[in-house]
Amino acid sequence: MKTVKITDDQFDGLDEIYGFFYQCPDCGCDKLMSNHKFCLQCGVKLAWEVMDDFERGRDGKRSEN
Numbered sequence: 001m002k003t004v005k006i007t008d009d010q011f012d013g014l015d016e017i018y019g020f021f022y023q024c025p026d027c028g029c030d031k032l033m034s035n036h037k038f039c040l041q042c043g044v045k046l047a048w049e050v051m052d053d054f055e056r057g058r059d060g061k062r063s064e065n
């Protein structure tokens with residue numbers, strides 16, 4: 001089974017209720033969350049290498065601002 005790595009480069013946005021969304025590098029689906037083991041859209045296996053919510057802070061802002 002194919003596996004793709006999800007890093008902070010795939011961070012796609014913050015939902016106040018559901019948390020952080022990431023984009024699938026394989027199909028572009030932007031509704032991935034860090035508790036997902038597989039892409040909702042294409043089914044690829046996800047290997048998470050991202051900051052957790054605590055490290056990022058709840059505003060979802062990144063340092064490039």
Ligand SMILES: [Zn+2]
Nearest residue numbers: 024027039042
């Ligand atoms: Zn996908």
